[in-house]
Amino acid sequence: MRDYWLSKLFFDLQSSAPLGEEYRGSPKQILDRYPLKPEVRTAVERGDVAFLAQRVNPYLLRYYFVVVGMSEAEFLRKVRTAGAAAAARSSHG
């Protein structure tokens, strides 16, 4: 499933360098412009890769974490952990 407004946030941020800069300085102001569900907003604020990965296109997920400045190594670690967690959940029915 795709979360439309989460996807739109990520799409907009990777489309506009000035918006990305503004977001890095003041994320709350930008997040207020998007009608995100509370749990989705919390996941964005926490940088919860595993939660977000289930709701957006993988390319947009990656672009978002480039915009916010997460290192490649950290992103790889988190996205792989998210995959392992999902696999574990799946194997437990």
Next chain:
Amino acid sequence: MAKLVGVFASSHAPLIIRSWKDVSPSHQQDLTRSLTEIGRRIKAARPDVLIEIAPDHWVNFFINNLPSICVGMGEMHEGPTEPWMKDCPFKKISGHPKLANHILQTALELDFEPSVSHHLTLDHGFCIPLWRSGLDPLPPIVPIIFNDLEPPYPSVRRCMQWGTMLAEAVQSYPEDIRVAILATGGLSHSIGEPTMGEIDEPFDRECILHFEKGDERPLIDFLNERLPTIGNGAAEIRNWVAAHGAAGKSGFEMIGYCNCPEVYVGCGFASWNLGASV
């Protein structure tokens, strides 16, 4: 009448630009050799127009309006907007509206339903192969975007049919021009997924073998079975399938393959031998 004078395919891994210095010298050499050879062959074909098939990496389209296949009709296209593509020499790229319109009309007459755009931005998927293969100055480009990024994707079979139709469109275009096709993307890679960074070389090798054998059904069956099981980036092999269809499903020649973990991609480069008539 127009003539199809060349069909080519090339990977377009972003890290070839973003992190070139981190690519090992031997892989740099492999990639440079293959891209240079693609450029040499395209130049030798002397195309007046280049039809380029590539995905859109969230530059032109979003999930509120996501065409399956879109033909770029514009007189001029924008060059890439990714910040790390700032050194790309192609800021504005000429189109060829007359050939684009002929492709559109041919498609509609043959029961295809393409989307159209009169002003596209050509992202790294289009521009890295053009840039790194040394095609400067560029011939006019007719861009065709295949949705390889966000499901639902066009079927592999439909992509093959698109290629066959493109060849018909070229051959029925009334002006005496030379046209080449360049498909970009693939081979195996995974972006933003738990498998990010994994390259499936056995898959790539088997895929290459199917292209070399040429037969349509085994290639389609192989991709239908395997694409859902490997990294999302391999969806771009649909573009190679369209090229294969345009080339008449024969004559595939691998120019180079580089399993290049530094750029996360099993990088492939190929051309199709169209026979001596060109």
